Every structure is written in C-alpha cells, then in structure tokens.
Amino acid sequence: MNSIYRVAVLAGDGIGPEVMREAIRVLRAVEAASTLRFQLTEAPVGWAAIDAKGEALPAETLNLCRQSDAILFGSVGLPDRDPSISKERRPERAALLRIRREFGLYANLRPVQLPLALAHICPLRPERQGAGLDLLVVRELTGGMYFGQPKLTETLPDGQRRAIDTMVYTTREIERIARIAFESALVRRKKVTSIDKANVLENGILWREVVSQIGREYPTVTLEHMFVDNAAMQLMIRPTQFDVLLCENMFGDILSDEAAALAGSLGMLPSASLGSKGDHETTFGFYEPAGGTAPDIAGKNLANPIAQILSAALMLRYSFRQEAAALAIEQAVTAVLNQGFRTGDIHNASDPNCRRVGTIEMGEAVSREIAKVLLAAQT
Numbered sequence: 112m113n114s115i116y117r118v119a120v121l122a123g124d125g126i127g128p129e130v131m132r133e134a135i136r137v138l139r140a141v142e143a144a145s146t147l148r149f150q151l152t153e154a155p156v157g158w159a160a161i162d163a164k165g166e167a168l169p170a171e172t173l174n175l176c177r178q179s180d181a182i183l184f185g186s187v188g189l190p191d192r193d194p195s196i197s198k199e200r201r202p203e204r205a206a207l208l209r210i211r212r213e214f215g216l217y218a219n220l221r222p223v224q225l226p227l228a229l230a231h232i233c234p235l236r237p238e239r240q241g242a243g244l245d246l247l248v249v250r251e252l253t254g255g256m257y258f259g260q261p262k263l264t265e266t267l268p269d270g271q272r273r274a275i276d277t278m279v280y281t282t283r284e285i286e287r288i289a290r291i292a293f294e295s296a297l298v299r300r301k302k303v304t305s306i307d308k309a310n311v312l313e314n315g316i317l318w319r320e321v322v323s324q325i326g327r328e329y330p331t332v333t334l335e336h337m338f339v340d341n342a343a344m345q346l347m348i349r350p351t352q353f354d355v356l357l358c359e360n361m362f363g364d365i366l367s368d369e370a371a372a373l374a375g376s377l378g379m380l381p382s383a384s385l386g387s388k389g390d391h392e393t394t395f396g397f398y399e400p401a402g403g404t405a406p407d408i409a410g411k412n413l414a415n416p417i418a419q420i421l422s423a424a425l426m427l428r429y430s431f432r433q434e435a436a437a438l439a440i441e442q443a444v445t446a447v448l449n450q451g452f453r454t455g456d457i458h459n460a461s462d463p464n465c466r467r468v469g470t471i472e473m474g475e476a477v478s479r480e481i482a483k484v485l486l487a488a489q490t
C-alpha cells in the first residue's frame with residue numbers, strides 16, 4: 112500500500128474551478144485503477160479568497176500548502192474586478208508571488224507537446240512538426256537578471272537617466288537547475304540542450320562550465336550547448352531536434368513562450384514549479400496550467416481542462432515520483448485526442464473525425480481512458 116499524498120487544491124478564479132473539477136475527476140480515476148491515494152483539500156485563493164476572507168492568500172490557505180506534499184493550482188486574477196485594490200493586494204502578486212517566495216520555487220518546467228492529431232493548431236508547416244512535437248523547457252526561476260542587485264534607475268550629473276539591471280548566478284544555483292534538467296532527460300529522450308550567451312556574457316561562460324560539469328554525472332544523457340539567439344531560430348526551423356531545453360531565467364521566460372506558441376492553445380499547456388519546503392531538501396512542487404483565468408469563456412463549459420489535467424500528471428511525476436501514473440494520464444489524454452474529442456480552442460471544423468465537446472465531457476473522456484491505460488499496464 113502506498114502512502115496517502117496530501118494535495119492542496121487551489122482552484123482560484125475564472126475557469127480555474129471548472130478545469131480543476133476535471134483534474135480531480137482524473138485523479139480519482141487514477142485512485143480507482145491503482146493503489147495510489149490522494150487527500151485532496153480545497154482552499155480559496157485569488158478573488159474567491161478576497162471575497163470570502165478579505166485577502167488573496169488567506170493564512171488558512173497558506174497553512175494548508177505548508178502541510179501538503181504539493182499544490183495543485185488553477186489560476187488567479189480577474190482584470191475587471193475592483194480597480195481600487197492596490198497591486199500588492201491583487202491576486203497575481205499577493206497569491207502567486209507570495210507562494211513562489213514562500214516555497215523557494217526555483218525551477219519552472221513547461222512541457223510542450225503537440226500530438227499529430229493536433230497538427231492543424233500548430234503555426235508551423237506540417238513538415239516542420241515531424242512525428243509530433245515533444246519538448247520540455249526547464250527554466251531557472253529565482254536568479255539572473257530579474258533578481259540580481261544592483262537594480263535601479265538613477266539620474267546622472269548631466270541630467271540623463273540610467274537604468275541598471277544585474278545578471279548574477281552562483282555555481283550552486285546553476286548546479287541545482289542543471290540536475291533537474293538532466294534528471295528530466297533521463298525519463299525522456301536523454302538529450303539536454305543548454306542555452307546561454309557564452310560568447311558575450313560572463314554568466315554564460317560560468318553557466319556552460321557548470322552545466323558541462325554536472326553533465327558528466329549523467330553519461331547516458333547527450334549534452335549540447337546553444338546560443339540563445341540560435342535557439343530562438345531553431346525552435347521555429349526544426350523544433351523536433353529538442354528534448355530538454357535548459358535555460359537561465361530571462362532566456363527561459365522568452366523561449367518558453369516561443370515554444371508554447373508551437374502547441375497552438377494555452378488550454379493544452381501544463382507547468383510545474385519546483386522548490387523546497389521548510390528545512391527539507393525534498394522536491395516540493397506547485398503545478399498549474401500555463402494559461403490564466405480566461406474570463407471570456409469562464410462558467411460556460413468551454414474551457415479546455417487538458418492543461419490542468421496534465422499539471423496533475425506532472426505532480427505525480429515530480430513530487431510523488433509516480434512515473435507510471437503520470438504516463439497513464441498523458442497517454443489517456445493522447446488517446447482521447449486521437450478519438451477526436453475537441454474543446455473549442457483545439458477544434459477543427461473541417462475535420463469530420465473531430466467531435467466538439469465541453470469541459471466536463473473532455474474530463475469524463477480522459478477519466479474513462481485512465482482505467483483502460485492503467486489496467487492494460489498491469490496485465
């Protein structure tokens with residue numbers, strides 16, 4: 112019998128609650144077809160929490176996160192709500208940034224998968240998509256240019272203003288993110304492409320040195336280095352060459368959005384942010400869809416729940432080390448797409464094999480497949 116995994120479930124605003132409901136349905140289907148058990152405890156966050164408790168991340172919600180093994184998050188923020196509330200109290204800052212800081216979330220993982228069944232939503236020509244896209248961007252999240260000091264704007268004696276941002280990385284910061292990239296590659300196609308600007312930046316030289324050193328601990332993983340400008344181009348020309356892309360914070364910010372565009376819809380893209388909790392060095396994870404609260408389609412059974420469902424799969428992989436169950440969810444999603452199930456964002460009206468469904472029907476279809484995939488794996 113496995114232990115019971117404790118999950119803080121924070122659905123948030125907009126489409127958050129409806130896509131989260133489907134992710135929970137899928138986790139319950141995993142339980143029904145395996146020995147895994149989840150203690151899923153829901154708590155308010157975002158505007159839902161401001162309405163109920165007066166703040167975007169109430170103390171009870173934060174305490175629940177501290178007592179849990181992982182956080183499964185929906186999304187927060189409603190642009191049209193009460194403009195009089197200060198930026199500091201709005202959910203994007205008060206909830207998201209607070210959680211990032213609290214749990215030292217230093218690694219952001221964004222898998223981008225485009226199964227062949229969805230070739231029509233990719234902006235690239237079919238011949239550039241190969242047999243379907245499948246890459247993982249591993250981005251350092253707490254260092255580099257966004258956090259380095261000094262960071263200021265000053266006025267010079269001649270009246271000009273000067274802005275300074277500082278790019279800083281220590282070997283330890285590079286080592287720990289590199290290890291996550293190599294560990295991820297081990298359960299994928301065993302290739303890491305490390306992105307830097309070693310031809311111009313001191314940071315790039317150190318990054319390349321340290322990543323190469325860590326790479327020697329993983330002899331079965333192929334390591335290549337690529338300058339960031341070339342990587343931006345290669346993602347458009349031949350994205351199938353990539354397995355794991357390892358990036359510092361700013362390069363990862365830009366390249367992960369470029370890579371995400373290849374998947375065609377935000378509704379398909381999960382993400383994981385990994386860090387540590389308390390004094391423990393164990394992997395603590397925060398799992399959320401790449402998209403936001405999508406107020407334009409909220410409450411209409413139109414949202415694609417796949418990003419939220421795949422975020423739950425990442426939680427099983429990275430926080431609970433349950434690779435078989437994570438894979439089962441991913442395979443169930445692929446199977447459902449191959450069967451033609453499509454929410455509006457990925458629907459192709461000219462394909463007679465496509466069946467347009469709502470959020471609930473998509474979640475139900477994936478849940479039905481889970482049982483088949485897990486039972487087939489056991490026999």
Ligand code: NAD
Pocket residue numbers: 126130185186187188189190203207377378379399401402403404405406407408413414415416418456
């Ligand atoms: P958004 O991601 O919410 O929506 C952009 C477009 O993508 C919309 O057309 C939307 O309908 C579509 N979309 C997103 N997710 C979808 C899904 N699952 N299925 C189908 N279509 C989907 O971005 P936005 O409109 O710029 O932001 C709305 C709010 O969300 C803002 O308040 C923003 O701050 C917040 N936001 C929160 C997070 C987060 O919680 N991590 C991330 C991004 C944006």
